Amino acid sequence: MNFTAEPMHARPRPQEQLERLFAGGWPEFIFHDQETKLHIGRVRELFADLELVLLDGDEPVAAGWAVPLCWNGEVDDLPAGYNDSLARALAAYDAGRTPDTHAVLAAQVHPDRQGTGLAAKLLTALCEDAARLGRTRVICPVRPTHKSRYPLAPIERYQTWTRPDGLPQDPWLRTHVRMGARVLAAAPRSQVIAGSVAEWESWTGMPLPDSGDYVIPDGLSTLRVDRAAGSAVYTEPNVWVRHR
Ligand SMILES: CC(C)(COP(=O)(O)OP(=O)(O)OC[C@H]1O[C@@H](n2cnc3c(N)ncnc32)[C@H](O)[C@@H]1OP(=O)(O)O)[C@@H](O)C(=O)NCCC(=O)NCCS
Numbered sequence: 389m390n391f392t393a394e395p396m397h398a399r400p401r402p403q404e405q406l407e408r409l410f411a412g413g414w415p416e417f418i419f420h421d422q423e424t425k426l427h428i429g430r431v432r433e434l435f436a437d438l439e440l441v442l443l444d445g446d447e448p449v450a451a452g453w454a455v456p457l458c459w460n461g462e463v464d465d466l467p468a469g470y471n472d473s474l475a476r477a478l479a480a481y482d483a484g485r486t487p488d489t490h491a492v493l494a495a496q497v498h499p500d501r502q503g504t505g506l507a508a509k510l511l512t513a514l515c516e517d518a519a520r521l522g523r524t525r526v527i528c529p530v531r532p533t534h535k536s537r538y539p540l541a542p543i544e545r546y547q548t549w550t551r552p553d554g555l556p557q558d559p560w561l562r563t564h565v566r567m568g569a570r571v572l573a574a575a576p577r578s579q580v581i582a583g584s585v586a587e588w589e590s591w592t593g594m595p596l597p598d599s600g601d602y603v604i605p606d607g608l609s610t611l612r613v614d615r616a617a618g619s620a621v622y623t624e625p626n627v628w629v630r631h632r
Pocket residue numbers: 412413414493494495496497498501502503504505506507508530531533559560562563
């Protein structure tokens with residue numbers, strides 16, 4: 389099959405094709421992060437050309453996007469995670485600094501095409517785009533796709549779990565590592581999503597009758613509910629990887 393990658397916004401695309409590509413894959417609560425909402429509009433506008441789509445003929449089969457930021461290559465200087473990457477990209481832009489790093493913040497493979505290696509093709513295209521723009525480093529705060537099966541495990545431990553062949557147990561981390569990426573560090577507070585108990589009940593589809601910690605569908609960690617305050621908070625852990 390002949391796959392090509394191009395900027396998502398290079399041409400108009402049929403809405404129904406995009407809806408199929410982006411159908412599913414994300415829990416509802418992820419769309420209610422107030423900190424993301426502070427930055428995302430400006431980020432997606434300023435860096436729209438860093439969104440790529442992978443085409444099979446004319447059909448979009450995968451998409452991903454990145455932000456440009458400044459990072460000195462040391463673990464200590466990594467952004468705290470997804471939200472901090474948005475803030476760091478805007479800070480570099482506003483200060484007129486030349487970004488040296490491409491942070492790939494999201495990737496999506498068409499639901500009918502997952503598990504067929506398209507994710508690696510998409511990541512390769514994003515890395516090539518970074519090189520074309522003279523950015524020497526490519527990093528990703530990976531949302532490990534099987535972490536929701538182990539919401540009680542600390543991300544610092546989860547990121548070390550490997551199969552007998554030495555590759556990560558987590559399939560999405562495995563795709564990165566198989567491409568030659570290195571696991572750099574855990575990002576235990578990549579996103580912090582707070583809402584009222586009623587909001588969380590609607591986002592999770594679960595009654596939350598008591599205060600305490602809850603395992604929630606597609607949560608990579610648990611949800612902490614405080615009934616007296618009427619609020620609940622979820623902290624999303626990710627794993628930083630660096631591509632070659
Ligand atoms: C994360 C995502 C982009 C990975 O794409 P992908 O196409 O599944 O990736 P790969 O083809 O590299 O598959 C990775 C591994 O999972 C397995 N896998 C993934 N989906 C599978 C499926 N539906 N059936 C069987 N195996 C599957 C693959 O076989 C592969 O295993 P292997 O390493 O043993 O060969 C994709 O699952 C997705 O779009 N998820 C929804 C959005 C998301 O979570 N994005 C990531 C956060 S940024």
